[in-house]
Amino acid sequence: MTHRDEFSSLSTGTDYEQLASRFRPIFARIAEGAVERERTRTLPHEQIKWLKEAGFGAVRVPVEHGGAGASLPQLFALLIELAAADSNLPQALRGHFAFVEDRLNAPAGEQRDVWFKRFVAGETFGNAWTEVGDVKIGDVITLVSPKDGRWVLNGRKYYSTGSIFADWIDVYARRADTGADVIAAVRTAQPGVTQFDDWDGFGQRTTGSGTSVFEDAVVEAEDVIDFSTRFKYQTAFYQLVHLATLAGIARAAEREVARHVAGRKRIFSTGNAPLARLDPQIQQVVGEISAQAYAAAAIAVRAAEPAQRAYLARFGGDEAAEKAANIDAEIESAQGQVVIADLVLRATADLFDALGASSASERLALDRHWRNARTVATHNPLVYKARIVGDWSINGTEPPYVWQIGGSPAASK
Template sequence: MSTETILAPHTKSATTATAAWTPYEHSALAQKFRPVFQRIADTALARERNRQLPFEPITWLKEAGFGAVRVPVEHGGGGASIPQLFQLLIELAEADSNVPQALRGHFAFVEDRLNAPPGAARDVWLHRFVKGELVGNAWSEVGAVAIGDVGTRISQKDGRWVANGRKFYSTGSIFADWVDLYARRADNDADVTAAVSTHQPGVVQHDDWDGFGQRTTGSGTSVYENAHIDDENVFPFETRFKYQTAFYQLFHLATLAGIGRAIERDVGHEVRNRQRIYSNGNAQHVSQDAQILQVAGEISALAYTAEATALRATLPAQRAYEARLHGDEAAERQANIDAEIESAQGQIVVSELVLRAGSDLFNALGASAASTSKSLDRHWRNARTVSSHNPVVYKARIVGDWSVNGTEPPYVWQIGGGPGRKS
C-alpha cells in the first residue's frame, strides 16, 4: 500500500484542528526519516542473529528528531497527525519490528503530554522531546500482585517523592532518559503515573526478556529503589488521555503491518534470486513459476490488507484528540468508543493475516529458507509475540458485545493474580 495516502479525518472540526497544528504532508515527513529506516533495515538481520539491542538505531532516530514527530511545529516538532505517525511506524516496523515497539511507551507519554492543558508545564516536556529525550514504559508487574493491584509505591522521603518497586515488560526503558511509571501513592492509595529520570542510581534496568519473538525490544525488568521524582512529574491516573489503550493497541497493529511488508519484501527477494528449481515445478526459473507467483501474490494481498486496516484504525484516535482540543465532550466520547472498537477489530483480523503470511512465506521457497542465517522465521515469531499481547479472544468478545448489545468497551484493563479456581 502506498504510504503517501492516509489522511486527516473527514470532518469539519478535524480540518480546523489539523490546520491549527500545521502538520507537514506525510511525504515530507517520510522522506526525512526513510534514510534512517533504510539504515536500520540494513543492520536488522545482524541484530537478530546476535540478539543485539538496538541502541544505535534508536540513537539515529533521536538524532533525526523522530521522537518529536507528533510535537507541534511551533514547538520545534514535526506536527504529525496520529495517522501520519502510524504510517511512519509501519515503515519503521518493516525495517525492524523491534524498534517501534521499543518506542511505544515514548509516544504514549508524548500523546499524554499533548493532551495536557497548554502552559509552561506541558511546554517543558515538548522541549525535552524536541531535544531528543525519550521515555520508556514501566506499568506491568509479575509475581504475587493481585489483579487490580499495583506493588510499586511512591512516597515522600526527605521532602521529595521517591519510587520503590519492580516492573516487568519495561519496554524501551533501557534506551530511555525517562520512564513512564505506573504506581500507587503510599499516603492515599491513589493511582498515579510518574516520570522518573533513568539518570540516577535508583533506577536499574535488566535485559532479561526471554521471549522467542520481538527479542530486542528492551522489555525486561526495571527496579526502583528510592528513585527520585520531581513533584511536577507525578500525574493523577484519572488525567491520563482517554484513548490511551487504543493508542497502545495501534502500535501492535502498526508493528504487525510492518512485519507483513517485510515478509512481502523478503519473499520477493528470495524468489528473484533463487537458482534451484524442482523437477516437478512449472518453470525454468522459480521467479516464472506460476504457483510460486500465486503464493507471492497472496502474501502481497495479506500485507496490503493488514496495512490498510491498521491505517484505517488510526482515524478515531485522531478524532478523539481533536475533539478534546475543541472541548466537544460528546464527540470525544464517541471517538473514544470508536478508537477502542476499531483498534480491536483491526487486531482480530490483522493478527491472522500476518501470521498466515509469515507461514506462507515458506511455501514460496525451498528447505534452505529454514536456514538460521536467513532468520526468515523471525517474521512469524515476531508476529506471534505481538499478537499475544492483550489477548485477541477477549477483543473479539468486547467487539461482539458492542455490536450486539451496545455495551461500551472498557478503556483500561489490568493483568495480575486471580483468586484461583475453587476446588
C-alpha cells in the first residue's frame, strides 16, 4: 500500500452535526438518570451498553472499515456532549478510545483489521496501568509470561477505569522473559480476571475505577504489544479526554443553574428584582458560568487539533513534521489543562452563588459537578504541566511523552 492509498483511508473527519445527531437521543436518556446514579452509586452498565450498541466506540474507526471516520476534534466534541449528560461515562471510555487510537496508528494489515472489526461490533476496552503499594517509580510488577505454550498475565492494578464495563483490558505489563515493557490486551470474560468496584474517591464515583486482579489470565501471543510502538501522542490524548470531561461538567453546571434560577420562587430582601430570574446580579453569575463553559469547550476542541495532525503525520513520511505535531499535541493539551481546570472549578463552585441554601440539598446533587471536576483535575498534576510548558517556552525543552508514578527511592532512606 502506498502512502497515498494509506492516507486516503484515514479518519480525517465527517459531518459533525450528522454524527452527533446519532447519539444525542442516547445522551439525553443518559442525562435523565445521572442524578439518581450519583446518589445511589449505581454503575452505568446499561448506559454503556446503549453507547456500544449505537457504535459510539467506533466513531474514530475509518469509514471503509465500518466506523464513522471522525477526526480527533470531533471525537472530543462528542465526549463534551456526553460529559454534559454524565461526566463519568467519558472517563469510563477513556481507555477504550486510547486503545482504538493506538490501533489507528498501527501498520495496516490483518491484525489491525481484526481490531477494527471488534470495535465496530461494539467491543470495548478498559484501562489497567497503575500499580499501588510497594512499587518503586519505573518498576512494573505485573508480568506477562510464557507458560505451557501460551502467555499468561499475573498482577494487580488499581485505577483500572472502565474495565468493569469492558470486553477487554489494556494492561501495562512487563515481559518476564525479556524485561521489555508491553501492552497486554486481555479478555475480561475468563476465570483469570477479577474486578472490584472499590474506587473510593469523592468524585467520578461511577467510572468503574477500581482494582483488577490477574491470575494466570490468558493473553494471545498477538495481543502482547511492544510498548515502544505505542502511539506517540498518547499522553496528550489521555489528557484531552479529561479536558473534554471537564468542559462537559461546566456545560452541565450551566444548564442546571439556569434551570433552577428560572424556576425559583423565593427571593432575598437584599435582592434586586421580584424574581430571581430577573435579578441582574444573578444573571451576571449565570452569564459568567456560561462564558466559562463556552471557553472550556472551545479550548478542549482546539487543543485536540495538534493530536489530529500528529495522527495524520504518522502516515505522511515526514519525520520532522510528525515530531513537531507530537510536541504541539503535548504542549497544547497541557496549556488547555492549566486553564480549563481553573475555569471549570470556578464555574462549579460559583453556581451556588446564584441559588439559595436549598441548593446544597443532597436531593439536587449539585455538588457533584464540583466534586467531579476536582477529581478529574487532580489527574496529571497541574503544577508539573505548567512547568513543562514554561520550560518549552523558555528553553525549547521537548516535553516528555510518557510519565510514571511510584514510590520514591528517597523515601526508604
